[in-house]
Amino acid sequence: MVSDSDKGTASVDRRTMIKTGGAAAALLAPAVAKAARGDADQAAVLKTIDANRDAAVQRLADWIKLPSIAAEKRNIDEGVAHMIALAQDAGFQTAKAIPTGGVPSVLATLDSGAKHWIGVYFMYDVKQFDPAEWSSPPLEARLVDRPGLGKVMVGRGAVNQKGPEMTFLAAVRAFKDSGRKLPVNIALIAEGEEEIASPNFPKAISHPDVLPILQKCVGVFIPSASQAMDGTSTLTLGAKGAVELQLISSGERWGRGPTKDIHSSNFARVDSPAWRLVQALDTLMKPDGHTIAVDGWYDNVLPLSAREKALIAETAKRTSEDEVKRQLGVKRWINDESWVQALERLASQPTINIQGLVAGYTGPGGKTILPHRAVAKMEFRLTPAMTKEEAIAKFNAHLKKHGFDDLEVEITGGYGPTITNEDSALVRSEKAVMERLGVAYTIIPRSAGSWPGVVFSGPPLNLPAAQWGMGHGSGAHGPDEYFLIDSANPKVMGMAEASKAYVALLYEIAKQAAIRA
Amino acid sequence: MVSDSDKGTASVDRRTMIKTGGAAAALLAPAVAKAARGDADQAAVLKTIDANRDAAVQRLADWIKLPSIAAEKRNIDEGVAHMIALAQDAGFQTAKAIPTGGVPSVLATLDSGAKHWIGVYFMYDVKQFDPAEWSSPPLEARLVDRPGLGKVMVGRGAVNQKGPEMTFLAAVRAFKDSGRKLPVNIALIAEGEEEIASPNFPKAISHPDVLPILQKCVGVFIPSASQAMDGTSTLTLGAKGAVELQLISSGERWGRGPTKDIHSSNFARVDSPAWRLVQALDTLMKPDGHTIAVDGWYDNVLPLSAREKALIAETAKRTSEDEVKRQLGVKRWINDESWVQALERLASQPTINIQGLVAGYTGPGGKTILPHRAVAKMEFRLTPAMTKEEAIAKFNAHLKKHGFDDLEVEITGGYGPTITNEDSALVRSEKAVMERLGVAYTIIPRSAGSWPGVVFSGPPLNLPAAQWGMGHGSGAHGPDEYFLIDSANPKVMGMAEASKAYVALLYEIAKQAAIRA
CATH class of the missing domain: 3.40.630.10 (Zn peptidases)
Known part of the structure; x- marks a missing residue:
């Protein structure tokens, strides 16, 4: 990494x-x-x-x-x-x-x-x-x-x-x-x-x-x-810290929905773990698509110091925003912010990212199934003075508060910021x-x-x-x-x-x- | 099919x-x-x-x-x-x-x-x-x-x-x-x-x-x-009708986020098509996880006739609910309804199902990427007197109303109810x-x-x-x-x-x- x-x-x-x-x-x-x-x-x-x-x-x-x-x-x-x-x-x-x-x-x-x-x-x-x-x-x-x-x-x-x-x-x-x-x-x-x-x-x-x-x-x-x-x-x-995890919705843990993939016609009478994952995920993020909606997530996020801002401003001056955008295949930064703002965000903002989504049928075309399991591969990026333990506890508390504590949170590794x-x-x-x-x-x-x-x-x-x-x-x-x-x-x-x-x-x-x- | x-x-x-x-x-x-x-x-x-x-x-x-x-x-x-x-x-x-x-x-x-x-x-x-x-x-x-x-x-x-x-x-x-x-x-x-x-x-x-x-x-x-x-x-x-489709969120169509998978640290400054798909999907479904939130979706759904209800009641009497639940790996029907209600739902309710979710990294463990594309494989099941054309039009209107009309709706096939x-x-x-x-x-x-x-x-x-x-x-x-x-x-x-x-x-x-x- x-x-x-x-x-x-x-x-x-x-x-x-x-x-x-x-x-x-x-x-x-x-x-x-x-x-x-x-x-x-x-x-x-x-x-x-x-x-x-x-x-x-x-x-x-x-x-x-x-x-x-x-x-x-x-x-x-x-x-x-x-x-x-x-x-x-x-x-x-x-x-x-x-x-x-x-x-x-x-x-x-x-x-x-x-x-x-x-x-x-x-x-x-x-x-x-x-x-x-x-x-x-x-x-x-x-x-x-x-x-x-x-x-x-x-x-x-x-x-x-x-x-x-x-x-x-x-x-x-x-x-x-x-x-x-x-x-x-x-x-x-x-x-x-x-x-x-x-x-x-x-x-x-x-x-x-x-x-x-x-x-x-x-x-x-x-x-x-x-x-x-x-x-x-x-x-x-x-460096930012990182915590890698999988958020898993399953019929087995939920006690609702199927415990194996079944014919999709059954969704008329059987609950869907895939929709449940979607609903749980959506509670995590504000409508802007990047601000984290978990209670207290930003409590320990330190603002950039004057020295850090000065270093970033210097970087912004001496580097090509266009070249970075070209390399990343990106047209706009979040909120259409400036180059300095984008660099400040990069240094200062914690994230909850979706690395991948996997549920049910993932091959070409479609397949008429109601999946019994849906997984979001995710990672937190943590800024000073957040800790790994704090982030995991707040994430779990959020799921519980919103009634999604049947979802499994499988932490696969991670550490706080340096x-x-x-x-x-x-x-x-x-x-x-x-x-x-x-x-x-x-x-x-x-x-x-x-x-x-x-x-x-x-x-x-x-x-x-x-x-x-x-x-x-x-x-x-x-x-x-x-x-x-x-x-x-x-x-x-x-x-x-x-x-x-x-x-x-x-x-x-x-x-x-x-x-x- | x-x-x-x-x-x-x-x-x-x-x-x-x-x-x-x-x-x-x-x-x-x-x-x-x-x-x-x-x-x-x-x-x-x-x-x-x-x-x-x-x-x-x-x-x-x-x-x-x-x-x-x-x-x-x-x-x-x-x-x-x-x-x-x-x-x-x-x-x-x-x-x-x-x-x-x-x-x-x-x-x-x-x-x-x-x-x-x-x-x-x-x-x-x-x-x-x-x-x-x-x-x-x-x-x-x-x-x-x-x-x-x-x-x-x-x-x-x-x-x-x-x-x-x-x-x-x-x-x-x-x-x-x-x-x-x-x-x-x-x-x-x-x-x-x-x-x-x-x-x-x-x-x-x-x-x-x-x-x-x-x-x-x-x-x-x-x-x-x-x-x-x-x-x-x-x-x-x-029979119910079925429409198969893929709902696709991509940086390319959105004009925001990346146009290729990039390192996930960038989510601090670059929008996420995967979160966008989650947000768009969540607008489609009411909090109960099965009632469709698309305007007018139920307008043309005919209630079951007396004859249809009688036939279903007869089926309910003569079949084993436990056996069906066992076959499906299901403990509870939607809303903890009865066997008759579950059979009536099966015959009478239209659905918008998630067959599969695919975004970014889908292999074992995790991978630190910000995906440029996220796909929900979905299908509508339509009941009399809905039509395929009506369902597609209402679905598209819903996405537009909620500001998600950059998402691609790729219809791969379908037909109305028989x-x-x-x-x-x-x-x-x-x-x-x-x-x-x-x-x-x-x-x-x-x-x-x-x-x-x-x-x-x-x-x-x-x-x-x-x-x-x-x-x-x-x-x-x-x-x-x-x-x-x-x-x-x-x-x-x-x-x-x-x-x-x-x-x-x-x-x-x-x-x-x-x-x-």
């Missing part, structure tokens, strides 16, 4: 923070060299990254060939073992499975004797795929030339998130291989159920082997290939490294997409949590997912350059954490 | 009109013989039916092996040619295709020089099928032993309607083969789009070669294997033959299911139109559809016996028509 939510929203909300003259990456080598000046350790590490390039690419390919898919219960044990081996190989001193009740997580630690700890979040699972849709087989991890971009690796998980994660591991391993000490200690927590909305990940976090180590951290980040084709990046200060303090050591470090590397970036006050960062940013950890990383890739959840290995575009970093950026980030975090967390 | 609608509704609404001592079919041979007494012609014809038995079974098998399916445009030309050949083979003097703008109909005439004409309606198309679901291949027309029932032919179209139709053709052919003259002239009109709700059949009826010949008829019937496993039959005095005068020569003949054959039967004032009989019973023909026929079969539209060939059950007629019943019917129609139409 991490990637799908940020592609297509973040990629169009970019703002050039630094005038780069369009040659950000061209500045990289001297910029990194400058950052490392007087630091022989860092220079040795960066050199080792180059020497290790081929092995890192091979390790990524091997990982892609082993897809762990929680929804299909595919390669669970193998995925855990592989994740542990990858961490050990990169130099982590401990690495072990953490039981969650579902697919296990993996905790790995690397204590270099530094003063501060940084947390890193991985997902080792990938989204399902249909090989028939791919131009290059999804599990072969082929290297393919993309004109104007460079050599990319095509495969399921290439960008979401094995590519960025392996890029980070290559940075860590380079410390080991060059015999240098990491400037910060690292606690790596990897989960195997991200693609099913992390139903058990909070259990991993609260595990007695995990919580104490994460509590030491100054923040947690997830590696991410955040550069667009023009080299610009984004820095998001949080809020990251812009003044934290983590965010200050992210900004500092991008500025030093000459990477233009946009600050997004809140991603409208979602990731389970709230397990870090919420209680009990209350840590800054963010996605960060250089490099490029695309196609998360779709066919021909890819990750850029060797860049032919001077504005965009390849895998080795992106690994070097993580080295810079780790040094910067050590420096910023020493100032203040 | 003919068969699926009457199985499961009619089969449980039976009323024993004649005390038979449970041995109706045992009386058949002597009864038929009695009917034919003093009539050498009829005796010769009946004898020929027995002689022709094997050839008729083979002809049915050959027909099943050639499935014409309008929805799949499968075997259209071949189906027309085969229908023409079958009619010619049975002794019809003329047989030709009638253009309809869609799949052609076939008109065949047999003028024996009799005083009266009877119309017969055939469908030569069949429903789609999935061979994987069948225990005997659907196009092999295998003869299979069914314990307690006898030898049945299994195949798509076996009972709906090739079996009953071939049974009737065998009766007609027996006149030719025995060199006897039919007591009535026959106009046979066969359509090839019944399973897609007869969208073009009215054009065939109004064709200048068809209309004049049908106008001569005293009525029209469709052959039907109406006997239940206990040998009882039904006599229906009409009303058949109980005192017509056709119905009097049906009753007389069943009474003479000792077949117990129930009179259903109105089938809740539908068939396009209105093309005959409505203007411009205004003819009595009914389904009639002895014999047994089941599984219309489902797997392992079958038709009884050789009965091992003394209460139920096999194919040859059912052919003989048609001979009796043709003689009776000649007799009754001579009294009054």
Whole structure:
């Protein structure tokens, strides 16, 4: 979910923070060299990254060939073992499975004797795929030339998130291989159920082997290939939460209507669970079609701060509304609002979305049945300071109040919103490294997409949590997912350059954490 | 549609009109013989039916092996040619295709020089099928032993309607083969789009070669294997009409929302066609979930007559409410009404049913999309004196009044209700033959299911139109559809016996028509 939510929203909300003259990456080598000046350790590490390039690419390919898919219960044990081996190989001193009740997580630690700890979040699972849709087989991890971009690796998980994660591991391993000490200690927590909305990940976090180590951290980040084709990046200060659910109307639970699909002529004398679903759904939404009619839904929705509004106004100025509308296939925003208003809505408004409707006959044409069951696949998007528990409780109370409590609410996963303090050591470090590397970036006050960062940013950890990383890739959840290995575009970093950026980030975090967390 | 609608509704609404001592079919041979007494012609014809038995079974098998399916445009030309050949083979003097703008109909005439004409309606198309679901291949027309029932032919179209139709053709052919003259002239009109709700059949009826010949008829019937496993039959005095449609909400037509599925985070700023469909649907139905909220929908709904109420009360007395509820998987009728009230509703109330809902993601679990399109598959059931045109116009006016006229209403087929005068020569003949054959039967004032009989019973023909026929079969539209060939059950007629019943019917129609139409 991490990637799908940020592609297509973040990629169009970019703002050039630094005038780069369009040659950000061209500045990289001297910029990194400058950052490392007087630091022989860092220079040795960066050199080792180059020497290790081929092995890192091979390790990524091997990982892609082993897809762990929680929804299909595919390669669970193998995925855990592989994740542990990858961490050990990169130099982590401990690495072990953490039981969650579902697919296990993996905790790995690397204590270099530094003063501060940084947390890193991985997902080792990938989204399902249909090989028939791919131009290059999804599990072969082929290297393919993309004109104007460079050599990319095509495969399921290439960008979401094995590519960025392996890029980070290559940075860590380079410390080991060059015999240098990491400037910060690292606690790596990897989960195997991200693609099913992390139903058990909070259990991993609260595990007695995990919580104490994460509590030491100054923040947690997830590696991410955040550069667009023009080299610009984004820095998001949080994300909406998401709760996935199915709202199910059935004759069985209702005690009315049929308990199997029956001939539709019977609707003259038998109640209809499909109409009941329609009626229940319609109570949830005001006539405008987007304002949620659930009592108290907006009680804890925080208005945008002045800083958030200023950041959005800046994004609105520097991005093309027409281009975004074209990409989305949209002619008008809700209420025919302006571009700024649409961006403010995207950042600030909770939603109750219908992802899908399924009832009775769904094939071509019609079929004369009275369905016994009707399902709305839905999701809530939650904004600060809403919580998952609050949203579910209010939703259930609404159904009860309107007499629809026979409908089943099946929560399949979810988490609350992530809020990251812009003044934290983590965010200050992210900004500092991008500025030093000459990477233009946009600050997004809140991603409208979602990731389970709230397990870090919420209680009990209350840590800054963010996605960060250089490099490029695309196609998360779709066919021909890819990750850029060797860049032919001077504005965009390849895998080795992106690994070097993580080295810079780790040094910067050590420096910023020493100032203040 | 003919068969699926009457199985499961009619089969449980039976009323024993004649005390038979449970041995109706045992009386058949002597009864038929009695009917034919003093009539050498009829005796010769009946004898020929027995002689022709094997050839008729083979002809049915050959027909099943050639499935014409309008929805799949499968075997259209071949189906027309085969229908023409079958009619010619049975002794019809003329047989030709009638253009309809869609799949052609076939008109065949047999003028024996009799005083009266009877119309017969055939469908030569069949429903789609999935061979994987069948225990005997659907196009092999295998003869299979069914314990307690006898030898049945299994195949798509076996009972709906090739079996009953071939049974009737065998009766007609027996006149030719025995060199006897039919007591009535026959106009046979066969359509090839019944399973897609007869969208073009009215054009065939109004064709200048068809209309004049049908106008001569005293009525029209469709052959039907109406006997239940206990040998009882039904006599229906009409049927509800049905209109099949899809109600489609799309970003394209609306001019709001997306024109392709996009990431669901966008629902914060982009309107949702799925919620719009929900809102439009909810305006159609009153809060009770079954009363239609469309202006004027009930204006032309005729109340049940005293005779209809009496027939229903009789059915209620003689049938098991518990058994019907068990078969349907239903605990309560609408409004917790009584058995009589439920049967009255079934006969008298128009419906707007949701057959299916399809929007966005319909697979397992969820998917974070905002769908650009949402569809409700629906059907209206119409009671006298509603018309198809009236219902469609009121439905469209309703959508417009509520501001939902951007939703597309795609009518895929339909027709109004059929009303058949109980005192017509056709119905009097049906009753007389069943009474003479000792077949117990129930009179259903109105089938809740539908068939396009209105093309005959409505203007411009205004003819009595009914389904009639002895014999047994089941599984219309489902797997392992079958038709009884050789009965091992003394209460139920096999194919040859059912052919003989048609001979009796043709003689009776000649007799009754001579009294009054």
